[in-house]
Amino acid sequence: MAVTININGKDETIDAAPGTPLLWVLRDHLQMTGTKFGCGVAQCGACTVHLDGEPVRSCSIPHDALDGGKVTTIEGKEGKAAKAIRDAWVNLNVPQCGYCQSGQIMSAVALLEANPKPSDQDIDDAMSGNLCRCATYMSIRRAIKQAAASL
């Protein structure tokens, strides 16, 4: 049965099997591959998107349970915090392979939108759900601080 989802401000009609996670709807049905698959069990954060402004793991949310919520992905995320985070990410060359970085950025933007001056503890709390095997953690922390300082 077709389901309509608002993604990046646009209504998309999806015809996927009931229970299909939002992640696979984005990637396979809408060809929006910026949101990444890392584990499928909400343990790595690579699939992080915003649902009504909150960071969520799209691998573990059935697309047919969104209930009118607004989804924002890496491709569509804009705003002051998003710009500050992207600028800092570019400036400090945070990514190595880049695969987890969509999720890292979505988590970091959500952090700054809620808390423009995060402490180290706040950064740990907000970012520890996002794994990075290249281990860019040092750069991520520096970039969040730089982005916060620029706001």
Next chain:
Amino acid sequence: MFFENFIPKGDEEITEVVSGSSGSSIPVNLSRRGFLTTTSAFVVGVTLAGCSQAEEVVIDPTPPTPAGPSPLTEVKGGDATPSLWIEIEADGKVKITCHRSEMGQQAWTSMTQIVADELEADWAKVEVVQALGNPKYGDQNTDGSRSVRYNFHRLRVAGAAMRQMLCQAAANHWGIELADCRAEQGVVSNSVNKKTLTYGQLAEAAGNLQVPAEDQIVLKSRDEWRFIGKEISSLTVEKIVRGEGTFGQDVQREGMVYAVIAHPPRVFAEVQSFDDSQTKQVQGVVRTVKLPDATAPALFKPLGGVAVIAKDTWSAIQGREALVVEWSDGPNKEFNSEPYFDELSAAAKNPGNPQRSKGDAAQAIKDASTKVSAEYRSAFIVHSPMEPPSATAEWNGDELECWACVQDPQTTRRTLSELLQHDIEKIKVNATWLGGAFGRKSKCDFVVEAAILAKEVGTPVKVVWTREDEIQGGYYHAMAVQNFEGGLDADGKALAYQHRTAFPSIGSTFNPAADEPGPFECDLGATDAPFDIPNIQVEAVKAKAGVRIGWLRSVANIHHVFGVQSFAAEMAAAAGKDQKDYLLELIGAPRIVDLSAENSKYGNYGADIEEYPLDADRLANVIRKAADMAKWGRDLPAGHGLGIAVHRSFLSYVALVVEVAVDAEGNLTIVGCWSAVDAGTVVNPKHVKHQIEGGVIFGFSNALYGKISVTEGQVDQANFPDWRLMRMDEAPKAFEVEVIESNAPPAGVGEPGTPPAAPALANAIFAATGKRYRTLPIIGPDDYTLPLNSDNA
């Protein structure tokens, strides 16, 4: 076709900038030969906004000499023919081919920096083109931390040759000497009449010229480098922050279906029977396909199993859940990793196959006034790049094209040809971006799966490995047991050192008879221990493999350097000396370490030992530097400790000091890290620093938490809850890296950060707690504190 392009049309006219001249208009006439691969490329007019002093000129299309074969096909490192690497379009765009895979080590940026520097390209006009897998590029095997090392010279030559040809084309046009032309950032200027021509304008004419021989090419001097050695921003980052760029998992083809595969639970277990009746009830599932069963040797063959083909990945995953497969036991069902540690431990108590022998270590240990001995153990670990393996294959008639996150598109192409018995000329392999690799994506089993399935299904197929597939279908870094013995004199000076290393060899993946660590593995951290001790014995001890063994970031250095550098600190403790001072003493006086004089056939990472000697002074230098950075010897708060380790790997010298804090409950904080790295000539210091930080934390993650165990041939772990990686809140609180300035030839940086991580950390924990941890992982997947009540040895 050829000649019609001589006739300039309005939009084909190209203007020339002439500084300081009033200028008159002359039509442009360009040939279409040279570096352009599309005819549309050179019909683009160059418009220079705001420049009123423009002149249109004819660049003579007649080549002064006919372009012949390139004399640059065999320079050091391979083919440096400029057209292989560089394409310049009429609008000035410079396309540089990167033949190495981009997997986070910034191959795109570093390769481009080298070419663009010698080319004197305008960085803003540079674009990267990822090469297909093809032997014409030489080695494309992106591992061993050698992209820069292998290609530094030839890419410089290629860039410089092209620059010289552009200058020659300008000299011909102006009728002046080559020496009167100067190339700078995409423009050739004429020192006689002060005119300029852009690379875009000159590309066609330059392409008609004979490629100069290497002895006619003048490379820039180091002080002229514009990009090499500079902290140039990554060429991938702008795309990454927008979720753009194509990784293997992101490939989309028209009409594509998705495959998820039920792999055998044990290597070489075969499908006895399977029931897909429930699978076929799953919405979105198209069909199932049984893959060929795998037989030894493992090579890069697919594991076998049953594939579920579906309209999207989720349906395929659900279809696999519903699948029932009966597997044979196969030859590995008897393999259990935990009891195997004890078997290896027993074996390592007896002599093995000598890799390095100097003096009589056994006798000297017997005679020593102080004896030190220790056994070190380390678990299997798996790569877990954040992007699980994925490949897409498409057949058009008998033409096969694949897109995949592979470290070596050439080996992939060759493997496809061999396993599918298909003409290699009819196979194309595109390397996508790699979402991390760490050695896993050198093995192209997943690409072969895609090719087999696409052929069977008749439409393009994307094979998606889930995280469970990646963790359970790995080529594992070997579990290891190492036995160390040392003998000290009454003053604590080391007289004898013996190291026996027992672990299943990577060789077993290629030859089932390989039952002992190979010299190429012992060279990584064991044979090359740079100790100036009068009696040294290093031995390899037999070990069998029950799973596929592979190389993983820094390979056998991981367990060897953990053992060697921890044991060095144990000897320091036995001697009652400072860890850092004792390490310097073990390394000894400045000298070139000659392992061949100690009955070793040391491989030196495949590099010429004259060009890349094992230099004790460079080792000592990074130790002193890192110690200074960390203010070694300072007063520390209670519960804090400093540890140090050093190693030369992949021809780079890395020292690391770690400060930890451990509270009474065993909560561990990594307070700070200080690393000095001497990688010889460095192309991009910023990216080197990032590789060292990442490589060290990768090492910490494995050392503290990383454990793959095997029961009845089957990996026990499945996903991140039980296979654990370090997270942000566990990462070091501070990290400083200093890149030593050096004119030495370039060495590797992707891997050398990892080897000193585990021992520096273990040494710091020892300094903080008095506990010597000799088994990795130290904490494991389930705990959050150090096991303070047990030496985990």
